[in-house]
Amino acid sequence: MATDIATKSELINLLDEAVKTQEMKGCCMAVKDALEHIVHSGKDFIEEEFLATAKDRYARRILYMDPEGKYSALVMVWDTGQGTALHDHAGMWCVECVYRGKILVTSYSVDKQEGDSYWFTKEQEVVAGVGEAGALIPPFDHHTIGNPYEEKAVTIHIYGGEMTWADCFLPEGDHYVRTRKELSYTE
Secondary structure (H helix, E strand, C coil), rough: CCCCCCHHHHHHHHHHHHHCCCCCCHHHHHHHHHHHHHHHHCCCCCCCCHHCCCCCCCEEEEEEEECCCCCEEEEEEEEEEEEEECCCCCCCCEEEEEEEEEEEEEEEEEEECCCCCEEEEEEEEEEEEEECCEECCCCCCCEEECCCCCCCCEEEEEEEECCCCEEEEECCCEEEEEEEEEECCCC
């Protein structure tokens, strides 16, 4: 399968334009539109080495890092059964778009917080397929993402900077305990 480099360049140009919008919600909507436009083109613009699964966890690879630090573009590959803990995005906006396969995204709202203990309500479960994107804007960014389906899934994530850590929320009795998790990239 040949990779369409022109389409990848077009995506980066569209993202550069989108992040010029200073207001967070407008920026996210412009990034969402750019991702959906490019993915709906049907062209393969992500190189093969980005599309491999990783053993024992989802793969997380840098597709592009804005030299001014305004955003980062990552490719994540989800094998069957792989997913995240309930987490946030460290105060950073994010747009996630399905490139291949489908994923299940579950959003949560915070009901109560006492120190590092949190009580959540499940808000919505969304099955997203190719070309479908969603925006996560703090403080409404608590969610899980996973692949309970038979085929691997590939998603593109655009963050408002480089996300090197996140707060994960691990279940403990009737609540969740916040734990900071350092994030890494897959070779």
